[in-house]
Amino acid sequence: MRLTAHDLACLRGGRQVFAGVSFALAGGDIMLVTGPNGAGKSSLLRIVAGLLRPASGRLLLEGGTKDASIAEQAHYVGHQDALKPTLSVAENLAFWTTFLGGGGEVMSALAVFDLAPLARLPAAYLSAGQRRRLSLARLAAIKRPIWLLDEPMSALDQASQARLVELMRRHRDRGGLAIVAAHGPIGLAPAHELRLGPT
Amino acid sequence: MNAFWALLIRDMRIALRAGGGALIGAVFFLIVVVTVPFAVGPDLKLLGRIGPAVLWLGALLASLLALDRLFAADHEDGSLDILMTGELPLELTILAKAVAHWLTTGVPLLFVAPLLGLMLDIDPAAMGPLLAALSVGTPALTFIGLVGAALSVSLRRGGLLLAVIVLPLTIPILVFGVSASDLASAARAGFGPAFTILCALSLASLVLGPFAAAAALRHGLD
Numbered sequence: 001m002r003l004t005a006h007d008l009a010c011l012r013g014g015r016q017v018f019a020g021v022s023f024a025l026a027g028g029d030i031m032l033v034t035g036p037n038g039a040g041k042s043s044l045l046r047i048v049a050g051l052l053r054p055a056s057g058r059l060l061l062e063g064g065t066k067d068a069s070i071a072e073q074a075h076y077v078g079h080q081d082a083l084k085p086t087l088s089v090a091e092n093l094a095f096w097t098t099f100l101g102g103g104g105e106v107m108s109a110l111a112v113f114d115l116a117p118l119a120r121l122p123a124a125y126l127s128a129g130q131r132r133r134l135s136l137a138r139l140a141a142i143k144r145p146i147w148l149l150d151e152p153m154s155a156l157d158q159a160s161q162a163r164l165v166e167l168m169r170r171h172r173d174r175g176g177l178a179i180v181a182a183h184g185p186i187g188l189a190p191a192h193e194l195r196l197g198p199t
Numbered sequence: 200m201n202a203f204w205a206l207l208i209r210d211m212r213i214a215l216r217a218g219g220g221a222l223i224g225a226v227f228f229l230i231v232v233v234t235v236p237f238a239v240g241p242d243l244k245l246l247g248r249i250g251p252a253v254l255w256l257g258a259l260l261a262s263l264l265a266l267d268r269l270f271a272a273d274h275e276d277g278s279l280d281i282l283m284t285g286e287l288p289l290e291l292t293i294l295a296k297a298v299a300h301w302l303t304t305g306v307p308l309l310f311v312a313p314l315l316g317l318m319l320d321i322d323p324a325a326m327g328p329l330l331a332a333l334s335v336g337t338p339a340l341t342f343i344g345l346v347g348a349a350l351s352v353s354l355r356r357g358g359l360l361l362a363v364i365v366l367p368l369t370i371p372i373l374v375f376g377v378s379a380s381d382l383a384s385a386a387r388a389g390f391g392p393a394f395t396i397l398c399a400l401s402l403a404s405l406v407l408g409p410f411a412a413a414a415a416l417r418h419g420l421d
Contacts, residue, residue: 051280071284080277086216087209098205099285138281 001027001063001145003048003070003177008057010043017043018196021057025192027145027175030168032182032190039197041181042078045148048179049076064145074146081135085124089115089134092123097141109141110134113163128155139167147171147178153186161187202287203295210299214265224261224304225311231257232315243320250319251329251380255373257315258308258337265304266344267361269296270352270416279352279416289413297345297409305337328390329380332397336376339401342408343368349412352419371400 002024009019017040025031033041046052048059050071061070083092094106110116113133118126126134132155139147147168153161165187168178172188180186214221235253236246273279282292312333316326347365354360379393 046280049280049284051283068286072286074284076280076284078277078280080275080280082277082281084209084213084276084278086213091209091212095205095209096281099202099209099282099287101202101286 001061001175001177003146004060004062005048006058006060008044008047008059009055010040010047010052011055012040012043016055019056021194021196023192023194025177025179027063027177028172029191030172030178030180030186030188031192031194032180032186033194033196034182035196036198041196042150044194044196045076045078045150045179045181048146049074049148051076061146070146073144074148075139075142075144076148076150077135077138077152078150081131083123083126083131083134086122088120088122089126090119092134093137093141096138100138100142100144104141104143106141109137112140112167113137113160129157129160132156133160136164136167139171145176147176147180149178149180151182152180153182153184202285203291206282206287206292206295207299210296211303214299214303221265221303221307224265225307227264228257228261228308228311229315231260233318236318247320247322250316250321251325252377253319254312254315254321254329254333255336255377255380258305258312258333259340259369259373261308262304262337262340263344263362263365265300266341266348266365267351269300269345269348271348274352283416289416290409293345293349293409293412293416297341297412301338301341305341308337309334325380328394332376332379332394335394335397335401336372339372339397339404340369342401342404343372345408346411346415349415350419352416372397375400 004024006022008021010017021044023031033044035041043052047054048070050069059070064073087095090106090110093110097104097106107116107119110119113136115130115133115137118130123131123134136152152164156164168188171178232253239245239249270279273282283289285292309330312330313326316329321329344361344365347361350364351360375393375397379390379397
């Protein structure tokens with residue numbers, strides 16, 4: 001599979017955030033997106049996820065499932081954790097697993113981020129790092145070939161960071177694509193690096 | 200279709216648990232209807248005459264109350280983004296949320312209404328038509344409000360905008376709902392015509408609401 005972006009531009013509130021962004025990723029590639037605050041890292045990920053319209057440019061996915069949009073084949077993990085405080089940890093993940101249609105095993109996905117002991121706890125009582133881990137557990141529970149991760153390391157402790165790196169490595173070895181926005185190293189050597197904003 | 204049921208069940212669970220919206224609507228309905236006899240005075244004849252209208256007003260305001268959280272809550276915690284990357288068409292995603300909203304805010308009203316009808320001295324013979332009209336009309340209130348909720352999702356303080364957009368559109372529901380529930384006017388024109396028009400309005404909003412709301416959400420991508 002091959003994901004190409006051609007000359008993407010992004011406007012937010014009438015202000016140009018970036019323009020002329022092009023990249024081409026093949027299966028097994030991880031792209032690191034860096035840049036100062038406000039350079040448009042999150043906006044780029046949201047454009048790829050279909051949550052924001054680019055001002056100009058094109059996105060093209062070759063291969064992958066027929067008749068499914070890029071968004072339907074992508075995991076988007078943004079700054080917000082998309083959790084409901086009144087539902088338990090297991091219920092939150094079980095809902096997304098059914099809704100996104102991966103049919104994966106919830107408890108084993110929770111175990112990937114060491115959340116199994118908290119399965120019955122309402123999500124309201126989780127710490128920021130635990131919320132992030134539960135949000136990332138979607139990656140393990142549901143198989144989708146494109147991962148769009150917006151600063152996934154934030155709020156994670158070292159053990160969890162290592163678990164995420166291991167998960168990304170397995171995803172890459174299976175031929176998956178990932179675009180990761182981050183300020184620091186992500187523990188894996190990225191195949192591409194895209195620097196946004198003034199250099 | 201699994202995704203549809205999963206979303207429906209999730210939304211109902213959230214609404215029914217502590218802090219959910221289900222009880223707020225029913226309690227608000229109760230407050231509106233119970234305070235009217237105190238404001239109007241103990242004139243049973245008058246209460247009996249305005250009773251159906253009071254119940255309808257209460258139902259309208261109670262369903263509006265929880266509506267502005269319908270998409271806003273999912274928007275704030277990022278769930279809406281993930282919902283939009285699902286394989287379920289956005290229209291069906293919205294339909295599931297709307298059905299869950301009606302089941303948790305509209306249906307409780309139907310159970311409380313007969314009790315409140317006693318309090319307002321509504322003729323027992325009128326309770327049947329009133330309940331029939333309410334059970335047909337409250338889904339329409341939800342599905343019309345849906346469009347406003349979707350439009351206001353990306354705006355701050357969308358609640359006010361929601362009321363301004365939605366209230367005028369609900370007036371026909373109110374007019375035909377009350378005239379189908381009211382024995383005096385039903386004696387003049389018959390229960391049939393008003394109730395049939397109410398059914399038509401309800402079915403139209405059921406079909407158009409999810410599409411209009413999906414268009415509004417897509418347009419507001421941001």
